[in-house]
Amino acid sequence: MNDFSAAQRSRVTMLDVAERAGVSKASVSRFIGDDRALLSDAIALRIEQAIAELGYRPNQMARGLKRGRTRLIGMLVADIRNPYSIAVMHGVETACRAHGYSLVVCNTDRDDEQERQHLALLRSYNIEGLIVNTLGHHRDELHELHREMPLVLVDRKVDGLDSDMVGLNNPQAVEMALTHLEQRGYRHVLLVTEPYDGTSSRIERVSSFQAQTAQRSRLTGTVLETSDDLGAHLQNFLNAPAAGPKALFCTNGVAALAATQALREIGCRLFEDVGLIALDDLDWYPLVGSGITALAQPTQEIGARAFDCLLRRLRGDVDATRVLDFAPLLIERGSTLGGGGG
């Protein structure tokens, strides 16, 4: 086993290539970079061979140091174990690679202190742009970073930060959910959300829900946050005397998981006793009870467009900030068949 303790990585450098090919470093640099056209065929060929023979790889650190371009994009994620975040991140990474960029992902585990540390870290590695999918506390540092590089928000707005933003059209999503439930004959809807923590999308979904249920005469709406005694609260909702079928509207995959689990624990039949529609479309939705009806987010595209926003700015776009709101896709399954409507 080798000894990696000392930093004697004998990597082959540009100088090695130059000597091997009998040219100067500058020529090698031109070959590596975008100035290959300036080289004679003969020299280009010799350099190419030398590179192949030595297995030379340009050192991105050194390039970044000199040019200020590291080809690195940073992404700050609140919860790496949330499938939504993973899906968006996958979209971002694909777009990055397609344009020669690499992605450095930092997971904050919903912890403000970690967010701060990661922010400093990303800055120290000279990333060229930043994608933020967290609560965005530490506003000062975000502002400071935003002076140095383009920044785009995903799913969550950050107060007072004037930057591009890509996410879901939340009022529309709520509208689609309520319309679907109403058509299916449900009359009493309980929105289940993760606890309020300032997440803008969460707030938007709840306030849209409250506004729209107030507008619809055939529907009553109630809001519930997930908690340890979620089951008891659901039981109350189901027990309450009411005219017409009841349904849950879970505002993301995590809430759907918690609600489904709680429904099982209180012995509720899925989904005859209560309907269910959930935001996000996780791969296990079809497997639970008669299948969970979903409002799928176009996560791949959300990620791709987030990167696209960055790329425009990096290329000099100074237009006003853009807000991209995507529409969800309704995927009907068994969990919204029981309302007697149609």
Add this chain to the structure above:
Amino acid sequence: MNDFSAAQRSRVTMLDVAERAGVSKASVSRFIGDDRALLSDAIALRIEQAIAELGYRPNQMARGLKRGRTRLIGMLVADIRNPYSIAVMHGVETACRAHGYSLVVCNTDRDDEQERQHLALLRSYNIEGLIVNTLGHHRDELHELHREMPLVLVDRKVDGLDSDMVGLNNPQAVEMALTHLEQRGYRHVLLVTEPYDGTSSRIERVSSFQAQTAQRSRLTGTVLETSDDLGAHLQNFLNAPAAGPKALFCTNGVAALAATQALREIGCRLFEDVGLIALDDLDWYPLVGSGITALAQPTQEIGARAFDCLLRRLRGDVDATRVLDFAPLLIERGSTLGGGGG
């Protein structure tokens, strides 16, 4: 909106701090690094103030270039959307941060060409160590990398690569699954695996299964790969006349998802018509039918130990390569209650 097209990031540099504090760059460097003890209190204080006033952050690129230490660890992941990979990665990242390292994750989407590109990429960023959770084709490049830096394999061995390795004790996992099924009264076990693609853990699980079912007189074992007509194959298994209850053993979460889906499609009652035990413990296992019995992997610890292996090597450990095999944890749920045993 600012203009980020030019690389005129007016970042504050070490020289700025030095001038502001009226000292030399070297002193600032000592303050930043591990030599702070060599500084007088007076100078240290002035530097500290200058740093605070200017908001100075050391440039990791430059540090890495000079010292050969980038504090960067690379991780190559075959499938970022596999919950197992995410869980391990979370463990790695936590361990990294605890020791001042950062993690650069590259997802290959099971594509060999992407694996090659990512390998070159990670090298170009001077990572100090590499964690590999892919098929590890491109053996030459892996070998070359392994000459330059420590490397640890996760879950999957790579032929002819003599490096540390951390993963699951697959024979033991199979043994636990079969013993549990046998105790629960099942007599015919169908192993469901993702298609053979050379993944060592996949192969080990299947061969252990074949060897152990051959040993057990009360059990018969069959192997099935997931495919488009998985449902038909499962139907055959269920229809085949046999004395005693039948059960499925899914060798990972993906196989469990596919099998469960197929069972539903062919109208199988979960889990009265057939038992099921699955490797990995995904958060939706409790929600399907009467709940899926799981063999959970200690993913957090697997990740942490993988990083630990790297760290030892970086600190000069030249001992023989280590192989860490973890035992899974049996989590009993409703899917293995129907065998009539006890």
Add this chain to the structure above:
DNA sequence: CTGTTAGCGCGTTCAT
């Protein structure tokens, strides 16, 4: 204890 000097690997003026 502190400052000066010389690179790390590379890109980019200048010349030629």
Add this chain to the structure above:
DNA sequence: ATGAACGCGCTAACAG
């Protein structure tokens, strides 16, 4: 079309 020389931001070796 090509090369020499300088500097990116930082650390390390040597003076003092």
